[in-house]
Amino acid sequence: MTEQIGGDAPQPVGTTVVVDRVVPKSVKETWKLLVTPQGNEALLGKGGVIGDKGDSWESEEGTFGVIRSYHPLEQIRFYWHAAQDAPKTVVEVNLTPQGDETLLEIKHDRVPAYFDTAKLENRWNTAIDKVLAQ
Numbered sequence: 001m002t003e004q005i006g007g008d009a010p011q012p013v014g015t016t017v018v019v020d021r022v023v024p025k026s027v028k029e030t031w032k033l034l035v036t037p038q039g040n041e042a043l044l045g046k047g048g049v050i051g052d053k054g055d056s057w058e059s060e061e062g063t064f065g066v067i068r069s070y071h072p073l074e075q076i077r078f079y080w081h082a083a084q085d086a087p088k089t090v091v092e093v094n095l096t097p098q099g100d101e102t103l104l105e106i107k108h109d110r111v112p113a114y115f116d117t118a119k120l121e122n123r124w125n126t127a128i129d130k131v132l133a134q
Contacts, residue, residue, distance in 0.1 A: 014089070014112050019124040020105040023132060027095050030102040031073050033131050034093065042130035043076075043093065043106075050076060065091075080108070087112055104128060 023030050033039050040050045045059025051067050058064040062083050068090070069077035076093045089110045096103040106124040111117060 014110040015115070015117055017108040017111055017117050017120045017124065018105065019121055019128065020103055021128050021132075022098055023102045023104050024100075025102060026100060027073050027097050027102045030095055030104055030131075033134050034076070034095075036134060038134050039131050042127040043091075044078075050078075082115070104131075 025033075034043070035050065037049075040048055041059075044050065044057055044065075045061040045063045048057045048059040048063070050070070051057065053067055053070050055067045056064070057067065057078070064081050064084075065079035065088070067076070067078045069075055069092075074095055078091055079088050080091045081088055087110070089108060089112075092105075092107040092109070094103075094105045094107065096105070106127065108120055108124060111120060
């Protein structure tokens with residue numbers, strides 16, 4: 001199965017990796033943790049900075065991409081390339097109120113079948129741990 005992405009040639013539809021956690025903090029408090037330098041580093045890697053929609057980012061580990069959506073208190077979506085020659089994947093960070101707590105979800109979409117999804121799942125769980133450890 002293929003999917004048309006913009007004006008590009010059809011791309012293989014990939015796997016989706018989803019991790020989530022109920023955070024014992026309000027959406028506002030959780031958002032504040034995500035947008036700190038430590039939160040940026042947890043999500044993007046060391047040196048990565050979450051900017052506005054359309055801003056490019058790059059980490060010292062070689063991951064890079066572009067911010068595609070930035071909705072305070074709700075969502076950050078960005079393209080994520082694992083390395084220079086890696087395909088473009090999409091990462092979505094969603095915050096959903098759950099009473100006085102927040103459901104923090106990281107959804108990594110368009111992951112090629114040959115990627116190690118267990119490693120990606122671990123990466124995103126570790127990112128959540130780092131965000132919450134602040």
